[in-house]
Amino acid sequence: MEPGIDRLRQFVVQATRLADQGLLAEMPPASLLTAFQRLVSHDDWLPADCARPDPAHYQQYLLHCDPCERFCIVSFVWGPGQSTPVHDHTVWGYVGMLRGGEMSQRYARTAEGGYEALGEPVRLAPGEVEVLSPRDGDIHKVWNAQRRRASISVHMYGGNIGAIVRHVYDTRTGQARPFVSGYSSRQVPNLWDRSASVRAA
Amino acid sequence: MEPGIDRLRQFVVQATRLADQGLLAEMPPASLLTAFQRLVSHDDWLPADCARPDPAHYQQYLLHCDPCERFCIVSFVWGPGQSTPVHDHTVWGYVGMLRGGEMSQRYARTAEGGYEALGEPVRLAPGEVEVLSPRDGDIHKVWNAQRRRASISVHMYGGNIGAIVRHVYDTRTGQARPFVSGYSSRQVPNLWDRSASVRAA
Ligand SMILES: [Fe+3]
Ligand SMILES: [Fe+3]
Ligand SMILES: [Mg+2]
Numbered sequence: 001m002e003p004g005i006d007r008l009r010q011f012v013v014q015a016t017r018l019a020d021q022g023l024l025a026e027m028p029p030a031s032l033l034t035a036f037q038r039l040v041s042h043d044d045w046l047p048a049d050c051a052r053p054d055p056a057h058y059q060q061y062l063l064h065c066d067p068c069e070r071f072c073i074v075s076f077v078w079g080p081g082q083s084t085p086v087h088d089h090t091v092w093g094y095v096g097m098l099r100g101g102e103m104s105q106r107y108a109r110t111a112e113g114g115y116e117a118l119g120e121p122v123r124l125a126p127g128e129v130e131v132l133s134p135r136d137g138d139i140h141k142v143w144n145a146q147r148r149r150a151s152i153s154v155h156m157y158g159g160n161i162g163a164i165v166r167h168v169y170d171t172r173t174g175q176a177r178p179f180v181s182g183y184s185s186r187q188v189p190n191l192w193d194r195s196a197s198v199r200a201a
Numbered sequence: 202m203e204p205g206i207d208r209l210r211q212f213v214v215q216a217t218r219l220a221d222q223g224l225l226a227e228m229p230p231a232s233l234l235t236a237f238q239r240l241v242s243h244d245d246w247l248p249a250d251c252a253r254p255d256p257a258h259y260q261q262y263l264l265h266c267d268p269c270e271r272f273c274i275v276s277f278v279w280g281p282g283q284s285t286p287v288h289d290h291t292v293w294g295y296v297g298m299l300r301g302g303e304m305s306q307r308y309a310r311t312a313e314g315g316y317e318a319l320g321e322p323v324r325l326a327p328g329e330v331e332v333l334s335p336r337d338g339d340i341h342k343v344w345n346a347q348r349r350r351a352s353i354s355v356h357m358y359g360g361n362i363g364a365i366v367r368h369v370y371d372t373r374t375g376q377a378r379p380f381v382s383g384y385s386s387r388q389v390p391n392l393w394d395r396s397a398s399v400r401a402a
Contacts, residue, residue, distance in 0.1 A: 016268040020221075049388065065393035066268070067217040072393070163395040182396030187250065187388035192266035192273070194364040195383030 004045030009191040011039050012064050012073070015156070019070040024158055027092045027133060040096030040154050041127040046075055047189045051099075053079040053150040059184040062162060064191065069160040074183070078102070078151045083143035086115065086169040087179070091158035093132035097124040100144065100151025104130065107139045107171060115139065115171040124153070139169060205246030210392040212240050213265050213274070216357075220271040225359055228293045228334060241297030241355050242328040247276055248390045252300075254280040254351040260385040263363060265392065270361040275384070279303070279352045284344035287316065287370040288380070292359035294333035298325040301345065301352025305331060308340045308372060316340065316372040325354070340370060 014035055018024055024032075039045075050061040059077040066072065078100070086107055095102070101123055108118040118137075123145055124130055132138040144151045155161070162183040167176040215236055219225055225233075240246075251262035260278040267273065279301070287308055296303070302324055309319040319338075324346055325331055333339040345352045356362070363384040368377040 012268055047387065062391055062393060064268075067213055067265075069393070160393055160395070162393065163399050165399060180396045180399045183391060183394045186248065186391050186394075188391050188393075190263055190384060190387050190389050192263060192270070192361055192363065192389075193384045193387075194361070195381045198364050198366060198381045 004042060005047070005189065005191060007039060007042060007045045008063060008073070008189070011035055012191060015071055016066065019066060019068070024070050027131070033094065033129065033131070036094050036096055036156060037127070037129045040098050040129065043098055043126065046098060046152065046154075049185070049187070050075045050189060051077060051152055053077050054184070055079055058082045058084070060162065060181060061185050062183045062188050063154070064188065065160050069163070070158070072157055072160050072162070074155045074157070074161060076153045076155055078144035080146060080148045080150065081144055084141055086139060086141045086171055088134065088139045088167050088169075089132055089157065089161070090134055090164055090166045091161070092134070093138070093158070094129055094156040095124065095132065096129040096154045096156075097126045098152045098154050099126060100146045100149060101125055102142055102151060102153055103145045104140050104142045106137065107141065107169065108137060109174065113174040115169055115174060205243060206248070206390065206392060208240060208243060208246045209264060209274070209390070212236055213392060216272055217267065220267060220269070225271050227359075228332070234295065234330065234332070237295050237297055237357060238328070238330045241299050241330065244299055244327065247299060247353065247355075250386070250388070251276045251390060252278060252353055254278050255385070256280055259283045259285070261363065261382060262386050263384045263389050264355070265389065266361050270364070271359070273358055273361050273363070275356045275358070275362060277354045277356055279345035281347060281349045281351065282345055285342055287340060287342045287372055289335065289340045289368050289370075290333055290358065290362070291335055291365055291367045292362070293335070294339070294359070295357040296325065296331040296333065297355045297357075298327045298329050299353045299355050300327060301347045301350060302326055303343055303352060303354055304346045305341050305343045307338065308342065308370070309338060310375065314375040316370055316375060
């Protein structure tokens, strides 16, 4: 196992404790954002199985889902030049760049009922975190900032994002079509094998 | 994913709710034993990755670990004729036979300080559950009842069993040697991809 997998386990435990206090039902406290930013500032923990790009489509590897589905953590792996449609999330989210880079363009509804780009595209660099708030507007299109290399971001959401009905948007007509993203793998990393450090203690 | 993986997910959710009420700190309520017995009475949910025997040694595939380590669920895969040493658990446990069969021999401490077999070996058949209680004596030796085929049992424990210091016993001298079992895989099944049934709803 990658030496740093404890990093992810400890973050999961911290998030679970906050969830148990009811603090992940809305945008979490600043302490969690700080911890998440620290997690994505070290690129020594993501298992290789959760870092593989696919030539045809970006990948969403579940890293952890809270058993009560109050939050989840996903690695989002971009092949070179891959992009998303314009979409929303319906729950709060953190997008933390781990490796490479992403471009993100926000969209807002127009008076005519379509959607238009709001501001300039923003680049996310390793160690940086973007916060998504449906209340403040989370509709966006995202793409790999690297044309010839894979990039990886780590996402945290206030729910089991792969099982949530959310939407892709036709920006011209404003039509929202439902979609459910699912996950790219039938397995998740084993965060719980602490046997080596227990034996060494 | 196997059609029945929801079975395991629903069991995990039920157990998590009981843990949240503090009811897994000691031997759980009868309702959980009933649900566990029902889980192991259907052999349609265990992923193939968690059912593979190894020619050299029995395998312990983590299926789920509670993030607060209040319980875990493991598939225990026996190659033909494989056995354990005499050992304990230090936490409560359920052993449910899923496929094939196991033989289990209990041991008790003698006046001289060694350990001797207590009663006859007991065979566990598919659908049957043995309850382990350290308080009542859980020291045993277990082996595959099948000499030429693999067998599989599903275990539930009141802790993260792979990270717990427990003991193997020299029955002649009574000496207890600490051991930590760890797990056989770096991955666990993804129980959380409900996307197909959400889309169908
Ligand atoms: Fe997004
Ligand atoms: Fe045992
Ligand atoms: Mg580092």
